[in-house]
Amino acid sequence: VKEVSSISKEGISIVMVEFEWGTDMDTAALDVKDRIGMIEDFLPDEASKPLVFKFDPSMIPIAFVGVSGNRPASEIRKIAEDEIVPAFERIDGVAAAQVEGGAEREIQVLVDHRKLAAYDLPISRVINALRMENLNLPAGNVKEGPTSTLLRTTAQFKSVREIGDVVVRPGVPPVYLRDIAEVIDSFKEKSTEIRVNGRPGVVVRVQKMSGANTVETVGKVRREIKRLNEELAGEGIRLDVIMDQARIINRSLSNLKSVALQGALLAVLVLLLFLHSFRSTLIIAVAIPTSIIITFLVMDWRGMTLNMMTMGGLALAIGMLVDSAIVVLENTFRHREGGESARQAASVGTSEVINAITASVITTVAVFLPIVFVPGITGLLFRDMALVVVFALLCSLFVAMTLIPLMCSRFLRVGERNRFFKALARWQRALEERYKNSLIWALNHRKAVISIVALIFIGTILMVFPFRLVGTEFIPEADEGRLQFSVKLPVGSRLEETIKAVSQIEEKIKEICGEDLEAILTTVGTGEGIAALFRGGAGEHTATIMVRLTDPEQ
Incomplete structure (x- = not known):
């Protein structure tokens, strides 16, 4: 156990137990239940049986759907419970949908204590009479021939009038509940209110099944909302998605796809500028999608999905996928310029550099592979990204040793360059000459170069620690397209005053x-x-406002 904390307020007490990372939560939950079971007899008689559950990310709603309309809050809640919730729960991937807000029906029995005293009846007699008359119990079974039929005693109340006809004390004459109390079909006392777009309404929290795809499930929920809006428009009811987890996921994946595509195009453009050949560039460009497709096959074999971390790994590996292929092509091109045939140049050129490119890829893999074994939440977050980079690099090595030599033997040509590439070659030679002069200067001034590099290194370290000029955070800031406000009035403020504010x-x-x-x-x-368990010290004096904005890209 790492930490134990608790929150207590009127009518409820919440105890949260945090365990060290790596603890088997199934075993821990059973242990907690066993320990609580040992003290249940010592709890107050009025206390209900403690509820023990382990926190699961699937408990977090994937969507908040606001329901509002030009009807009383009680009718909106009834429509939500009778029509909207069943529609959501029929969706494949949805585990449950809960309604919060509105006026919840409650049958109130208002006992007149003077009449109760006049009939010399204790209040417990009234409570027991109501409890015994409102039953739904099994009554055994009837066996007839090859079948067995289960029987139940259904004696639950069906109307308010039936409650008033309950006999509290038999005799002549009998004492009915209506003689000593007033039965009212009313609503529960409000301790909370849900407001949708400035009007009283309800919110439906949609939870997905464990293992269900969030984006697909939210998409199905949105299609069902569109259908319900058309169906309930005549009743003056409107459904609005206040928050859904798919929005940020889709935007992040879209951005990563765009970055990966831009990176691939830039890589091809740079290759064209330095290889000075459309054929050579095309051969190398084929290595990028081929390596990615093979990586997808390996990911599917491993049971991995396309998410923000795996897409980030692919975007990170895009530029490294062509390294081995470039080395193979350049060496093959050198042999072709030496007069060898295309087939021989591809075979000899690849065999000469196979050890070098293998060592280069394995060196990079050795950097990312240890991340897979990092413990804790960091390892859990970045394990898939590291695996994707490793898979992509190994796939690119396979492509460089197989597909690239084949394409070089078929399509690589050695010939006269056009004017554009000749101009590029002259610019490249000039650049090489400047680099040569800079390198000679650096070799002749070793102490100065080492001092400058050392100062830059020390300055970089000081920017992070101890001066903290470069900030640190677990997850970078992101625009999710929504705002959230917490409102607190003085403790003791009535619900009505908080609603006004x-x-x-x-x-x-x-x-x-x-x-x-x-x-x-x-x-x-x-x-x-x-x-309510996760709202901490919330009370009638507090409120939470969630604002959904249009997509930042619109």
Whole structure:
């Protein structure tokens, strides 16, 4: 156990146990349940049975869907529970959908203590009478021939009138519940309110199944929302996606794809400038997509998916995929200029450099491979990226030793260059001459060069530590297209006062964001269900405002 913390407030107490990295959480959860079971008899009688669960990332909702309309909050909640939640839960990949907010129905029995005293009845008698009359219990089974039929006693209340007809004390005359109490079909006392786009509404939290693809599942949820909006438009109900995890994932993957494509095109352009041949450039350019396709096959074999980390690994490896191929092509080209046949030049040229390119690739692999064995959250995050780089480099080595020699033997030509490439060659020779002069100067002034490099190295270290001129962070900042505000009024403020305050903030947000605003979701108070457990010290004096903005790229 690494740390134990707790939060207690009226009606609920939350104890969070944090374990060291690598702990078997299934075993730990069972151990915690066993220990709590040993003390359950010592808890107050009014306390419910402790709920123990392990935190799973799949418990985090993949989408928050706001439901609003020109109807009372109680009707909006009923529509959400009866029509929207079942529609979401039928979607493949969705584990559950929970409704929060609105007015929840509650049957209240208001006992008149004076009448109760007049009939000389204790309050426990009323409670037991209600409990015994509202039952749904198994009553055994009936066996007839080859079949067995299960029986149940269904004696649950179906109407408010039936509750009033409960006999509290039999006799002549009997005492009914309606004689000593008033039964009201009402709503639960509000400790929270959900506001969607500045109006009371409800929010539906959608959770995915463990192992389900987030992007695919959110896509199906969005299609179902479009269908529901068309179906419920006549009832004045509208659904808005306030937050979904797929948005940032799709944007990140799109950016990585764009970067990888730009990197590949730039690599081909640089190759063209220095190889001075369209045929040679085409041969090398083929190595990039071929190596990536083979890498995809290896990733599929390993059960890896395309995500931000694996795409980052591919983008990182793009420039290194052509290194071995360039060496093979250049050596083959040299042999062709020496008069050898295309087939012989490809065979001899590849065999001469095979040890060198293998050593070069293995050296780079040796840098990335240890990341796979890094423990903790860092290893978990970067393991896939390191594996993709290793796979891509090994695949590029395979392509350089097989496909590149084949293409060189078929397509590589040695001949006169055109004017454009001749001009490039003259510029390259001039650049080489300048580099030669700079290198001679550096060799003749060794002490000065070493001193300059040492100062740069020390200065770089000092920028990171101890002066902290270069900041450090776990994950870089990213524009997710949404804002979140926490609002706190003085402790003890009523829910109504908090609602007034957040309504003013909502109007200000609408004024500032203008056309960039897509939706606002406000949670006032403690929240409901499991979501309330993660709101810490929330109360009627607190609120959370979630603002969804238009896509930053639009």
